Amino acid sequence: MHPELTVVAHETGSTTAAAAVLDRRYDLAVIDDWSAHPPAEGSGLSVHRLRREDIVLAISSDHPLAGLPGPATAARLRQIVGDRTWLCAPAGQLSRAAGDQRLTSVNAVPPRRWEFEGLHVLAALVAAGAGVAFLPAGIAREQAGVTGLRTAPRMQRTILALTRTTTREDPAVTACLHAVRQALGSGR
Template sequence: MLNLERLRILDAVARHGSVSGAADGLHVTTSAVSQQLAKLEREAGQPLLAKNGRGVRLTDAGRLLADHAARILSQVEIAQSDLEAQRGRVVGGLRISAFPTAARGLLPGVLAALRSAHPQLAVCSQELEGEDGVRGVVRGDLDVAVVLDWYNKPTAMPEGMAKRALFDDIADIAVPAGHPLAGASDVELEAFAQDEWITWPEGEFCREWLMFTLGGKGFEPRIAHVAGEHPTQMALIAAGLGVGVAPRLGRGPIPDGVRVVTVRDALRRHVYAIWRADADRRPSIRAAVDALYAAGAGREGAPGDAGPEGAPEGTGLGGATG
């Protein structure tokens, strides 16, 4: 008889690509993972892992069993969701992440509302970039993630995910107070073609979006300074060292020496919640997504009462469409 917890470990190895990655994801030691995999190999009667340089790879039998394990664990998740739905109480634990400006400008109020409405729900939150949040939900390390994409650069979503649109966040251009366009409004992006830019580190989704967007306007931005933290970007702009993108969500007070300029064709970030479709009926996830939606309802760019979207057919809170 194959052991369910050992199948869970094999599934983690397949998803993370290594024994150490699986151990980190499951919050156990690499030794514990190796021991359980050795026992699973004895249960299966054939090798499931093979050495691959300094790491390991799944054998054909290992890949076959890992595929079955993923389906079995998905069914277990659905069963647990159905049991929780039948009980109807928002209790237990919930793990949620949000990208940095949402972690600052959205999540605190949502977490406070959940604590007030559902005191028996223990919520653990963390700040993660959107792509890391997606990976966390896929791996099962997170229950819900608040993620984003841009109006002209959507993010690919893995299979088996459900999502709900929360609101659109508008971004302005932040310029030094002495910039020629500091007092302007409704400005075309092309007006900043000769400026130096302060932006996110290379490889981050928002940095890639900026390069893609400005390239589409016919110019390549001159990146003068790079900073991952928004306050650092603002400080550099205040010092007169360049211009940058300033999303409104979580922005806080504009520092002295900085002005924000509205772009004629608004730069919009789509903000939405994602979760695994096989956990769709869990009351804790329903409560969290509803709280996120309510928090975004009063914002400019909120989707109104359209309800959840983008979930696989037959799933999604409140009845999503495909």
């Protein structure tokens, strides 16, 4: 559709993406924000909200609590986390900060903590019975052997695209933003 457009993709942390867009290292950044209040536009940054998704407590499908109805309340979270290895992103990642905040708020203390890059890696480890983790509901659903328990209170993440306000009308940025929206709309 845009034969002259060359796209170069880089993986970077969500916490550094805004600065990279503002200093022109990237024209567009797609990030997941696990905070209750995603960033607002301002200071030369345009924020495009692309998708909102629930976060679930991911446990292996053979876990004794996998078949019980109801959400992962504070008591259930303490029970599950108290006897399992906690799987999470490394410190400094937004998903890690949100997970740590929830665990602290309900006084859930995991006996062990393993850190891994990548939510799909965490999902595979949960499926293998290596531990439990907070994961986006879509990733938990995709992974065979994983059951996602709703959280109460609800946790969510927002998929955002960040661009500079000065590139709002740039055809290349517009085409890339459209492609990202299409990809997320199709469930990929």
